[in-house]
Amino acid sequence: MAINVVMPKLGMAMKEGTVSVWNKKVGDPVQKGELIASINSEKIEMEIESPGEGILLEIAVEEGKGVPPGTPIAYIGQPDEKVVSGAQEEAAASIVAEPEVPAPASPQVKENPSHVTISGEKVKISPVARKMAAEANLDIQTLAGTGPGGRITKEDVQKALENVSQQSRPEPPARKENETNTKADQASRPLTGMRKVIAERMHSSLQNSAQLTIYMKADITELKTLQAQSAASVKRRFGEKLTLTDFIARATILALQVHPFMNSALIDYSIHERNNVHLGMAVALEKGLVVPVINDAEKLSLSQLSASIRELAKKARENQLGSEEMTGSTFTITNLGAYGVEHFTPILNPPEAGILGVGAAEDQPVYRGDNLERRSILPISLTFDHQLVDGAPAALFLKEIKGYLEEPFSMLV
Template sequence: MPIKVLMPALSPTMTEGTLAKWLKKEGDTVASGDVIAEIETDKATMEVESADEGVLGKIVVPEGTEGVPVNELIGWLLEEGEDASAIEGAGDARPAPKQEAPKQETKAEAPKEQPKPAAAPAPAASGGGDKGDRIFASPLARRMAEQAGLDLASLSGSGPNGRIVKADIEAALSKGGTKAPASAPQAAAAPQAAAPVSLPQSQPDVPGLPSYTEVPNSSMRKVIAKRLTESKLTAPHFYLTIDCEIDKLLAVRKELNEKVGDSGYKLSVNDLVIRATALALKKVPAANATWTESAIRIYDQVDISVAVAIDEGLITPVIRDAGSKGLVEISAEMKDLAKRARERKLKPEEFQGGTFSISNLGMFGIKDFAAVINPPQGAILAVGAGEQRPVVKDGALAIATVMSCTLSVDHRVVDGAIGAEFLSVFKKLIEDPMTMLL
């Protein structure tokens, strides 16, 4: 029997994705474990391996299709000895879009004569083993049922994925199976012959506006918009800013990089910021927390999400247990995560589940800014550029390299005193970087 290839759930929160590319074409042999397609989620492009073997008999969802729901049929694998005819009548079209049109037409034609038959596809979902409005049955089983007048919707399939096969028809006939209503086929066909749907005409452009180019919103951009809007609407943000002198930090960074020479890595200021943040959170664990309706969760481990800009938006790969990692380990891991983030090759567990976030725009010359909290986390640290500024030391004017850092806090989770304590510890570590090496 042909095997259904379904849209996989690549993360616990994934509900739909984009079928970015088929790596196999119709007629290609597929072995178990072969990569057959690339699926684009809101955060990454991931390879999908086949769990079965056979021949890719039909591609149902073409590459480039957006908004494909999880568990939707995207293709068929043919087993040994099968040909394309085995797929006929097996419901190889995308069910979701076709389900909407019949509903609208049923409502529109309800006053006429077919309100009951229009609901006929509903039993098929359970009887035929398919989640859409189609009955999964082999072509032979369909012919046998049609000749015998059996209602396929009343049968349970014993084939793969609940598919109705010849043996199910024979068993139903021996027990005197339910006859198909005479009007059912006609009624089922009526909604499928989609009547023209009137769509609202485009409104003319506002007079005086210049010409423009529309860039369709990617899945990532839609998720960013949704999550950050929810963050600003539900989390009461407040902001704390502190200035850190980083001349010593820059000197230590330079010295360490000179000592390692050509070993293959170079410490960045961001690596030192990650290390200082992790140590500060270990000393002030109340800032390493999230809000729930029943309790505030204070995490035992510091998992730091670090914002990385990519073409489609923003992604936050996570440095796991950053509080127990040294600078070299943090630096190497961050470079690897950032590289794969830009290639959209991160695994879901590599960008989900952080406990605290860092967003650094210092490399772009941004002096200071306030970041939006990454839900459900309780805080995010925004790091600005280090720049020379006049400071007062021992009553005299001097010049120092100063970096402004702003902590955005969810006031439900972290109070002002806790946020201030965290920043105080962070500042001490940044301004005395040797303490980070202990």
């Protein structure tokens, strides 16, 4: 009996999964545990292993199509094995349920028939396909059935509708002789999976909040000195060096405890104040962006915070994050400094009150008193929801982060 490959459930909240790419085609041999496809749901993407050994008999869900968890997406079995898929089961059930009857001489149509008799000729068609054809005013006599015994299935109707749609499109105007085509060839693909979720969330964020961004510059010269001086000792004790991102995260957590209004959320016109800091750290992936969450970040030491950031970023890049590790954040940090970006305007991660943007640090000449010195300057920005927070308190919060970064020892006591 053929083995079903089903769409897995990636987290409790998953409602639909999408097949990103098939690594095998129908007829290819597969080994148990071999990677045969990639699937995604919301912000999670993973590869599917073959549950058994044999031949890929049928691909039930094409690339780019979304289906609920538990839905068969492919079948694996022996070369001569037959697969009874959803469409075939429907047709077979129709055959059993409604035996053929002699055709009368005059046109007759029964209610919900699986066999429609027109002009003395019997047309085999499933109830679903008949309904689809009737709604589209499609002449079923013109359809070719691919089901058992030539029965017309819903897939046959869908294909016919697609052909009609293509034929009804107007022909593009003929190009004049010697006319140059200035437009490049274009390709389109559906917005699915992670990209679709990001698009929906960003659009919703801008529609449902009053976003304002303010900017400051932090002098992190002393911070970089501290980072360099402690590197060998920290690596010897904890196995890894502290990064600039670690210090920025620590400064943000401390500032949120001083200014808790930035750790709140606006939900259904009610302000929800959070006692704990669940820090979201945006991680860029090849196909999108994910925001792993460090829960109860205020309880972690700097070294523990650093380890958590590294671990979650690694899991994100390896598509190993669970849905529970990407929900519940109360404030987010996004860092584009590694890409050379100086200033940018982040978009809120709803329903959070704020998001910190971090740019690229640069050495600049800075007057300190009467002396011109070479200093390392870090641009930072704060996007906040003006429905929750006004400009002045938001500026005080960003200034608090700046203060910790410019006096790094205050983060260690």
